[in-house]
Amino acid sequence: MLAKGQTVIQLMEKFAPKALAVENDKIGLQLGTLNKEITKVLVALDVTPEVVDEAIALGANLIIAHHAIIFRPLANLRTDTPMGSLYEKLIKHDIAVYISHTNLDVAEGGMNDWMADLVGITNAKPLEELQNEKLYKLIVYVPKSHHQSVLDAILAAGAGSIGNYSHCSFNAEGTGTFLPGEGTTPHIGTPGKLERAEEMRIETVLPESLRSKTIQAMLKAHPYEEVAYDLYLLEQKGKAFGLGRIGKLAEPKTLAELTEVVKKGFDVPAVRVVGDTERLVKKAAVLGGSGSRYIHHAIRQGADVLITGDIDYHTAHDALMAGLTIIDPGHNSEKIMKREVAGLLGRMLADSGSNTTVHASEPNTEPFRFL
Template sequence: MFAHGQTVAQLMEKLAPKHYAVEGDKIGLQVGTLQKEIRKVLVALDVTDAVVDEAIEAGADLIIAHHAVIYRPLAKIDTATPAGRLYEKLIKNDIAVYIAHTNLDVAEGGINDWMAELLGLEGRDALEEVHTDKLYKLVVFVPEQYHENVLEAVWNAGAGVIGRYSKCSFNIEGVGTFQPGEDTKPFAGEPGKLERAKEVRVETVVPEQVHRKVVQAMLKAHPYEEVAYDLYPMDLKGRSFGLGRVGKLPAAVPLAKLAEDVKQAFDVPYVRVVGHPDKPVRKVAVLGGSGSRYVRHAQLAGADVLVTGDIDYHTAHDALAAGIALIDPGHNVEKIMKAKVAEWLGAELAEREYVTDVMASTVGTEPFRFV
């Protein structure tokens, strides 16, 4: 069975939730429709003519890309222009385009984590916080014999996470009272008679984005016809997510050595370096894409070097004066997302027994040529 387009989108939002995106970012469906079966998905960094031709030849119904194919508002679609011809080709071949951009940058297990992993960084933190989970407290009263079932259900739905700890809860044993009405079918007791039942008061934290899912899981696992529970907002902050990563190498290395490692890790022919080649570096900040404005963030985080793309001339001078090194491997290093997303999405679909094929684009979209 092939996966429905909406199913594929939901899985992508599991990897890169939409609410992680920077405000105003162009993400989600941009061209075509998801109201169809998806036989094949092509994962690409950019949507170019060559990438669309690759999708047509492969028989892909959907392109999942990192960079938006429609970035600015459209006043018209003129098929005499390069952009217009591209949209026309997509529509005529019934190829939808779905974008995961800054939400994939921010996500745990997304682009910035992949960059950090490729360089072997340990103990990673975000470079700039862009989203903090709002938390709710769930309180529910459960008969003793169903206590563990309900706990597991809410934990599996996403409840009970505090920082790097999971399955957090507080449980108090007590006696609950209730009197079933005449038209009820109580799990325990009889209609019209006061019932006293040994119950456990369960308290656990629930992130806002999964609170409906958690409540539904709790109600499904709970044996009572009418469940007594409360869900209320908390002032306590939940987990924070952000752009970029800062971590440490296992040991300090010269800047020149790290520059060579970056070239190899990200498969680029050259890098631009700011700083003395012999400068020892251990604490490293990484940020996929264009990171000129994050040099100050990296410096405040105590990084010895920032690895990012699109460093401009004046930012390079400022960094040199401030004593922080820079390695610029180019914006296109985000191409690492092609194989990573394809592997992740393919595994998620296979786990659900869909036969939808997912492939990484083999088309290079680096606009620069190095001579």
């Protein structure tokens, strides 16, 4: 069974929701249609002529890329221009192109977490917070006989996490009253007769992403026909989502030693370095893509080094004067997303019973050459 295009993207967006993208980022379906069966998916950093030829040879009819192929509004669609010719080839071979950019950067377990893991950062936090997940308070009333089973179902759905603590709940005894109406089949009591029942009040918290799953689990485990429960939006901030990551290294390293880790982990032949290569680095920040405007975020949070791409001359001087070292492996270092997304999406499709396969693009789309 082949997966429909919409199914493939639903799985992708389950991991990297569109809501995580920064404002005005060019993400989503940019060319073609998802209303078709997908034979093979090709995951690429950039959509270049070489990547399109690879998709054609592979028989892939969906490309999931990190960088947009349509970044600015099109004034025309001329096929005698380089980009117009690229669009034409994609359309002729019925290859759709979907972009997952800053939402993939921000996602938990996404681009910036992959970078942090490769560098050896522990307990990573966002370098710049963009949003916090909404938190809800769930309150439900349960007969004593089903208290534990309903509580277990709620917690198994993922509710009850506060910081590093899980299975958090508050439980209190009380008396519930209700009058079953005509035609009802109450679990406790008789239609037309006011009933008093010994019940338990369960309170817990849950993030917005688990709201539907938790409510469904609670309703399934609850014995009542009509379940009395409340759901309140809380003022407290939930999990933070943002760009970049910062944290302490598992093992302090000199800048020179960390440079070798970066070169190997990101598979780059060379890096640009700002600062004393013998300086001991204890706290590091990473950010995929262009990170020039994030040096002050790294400085404010006490980073010894910022690992990012596209650092310009004047920003390098600013960092040097402020005591921040920099390792610049280039923008193309984001190519690590190819194998990570291909592996993750491939497993998700296989688990769903689909025969659609996912492949990491092989061409090197680095525009620069090191001589």
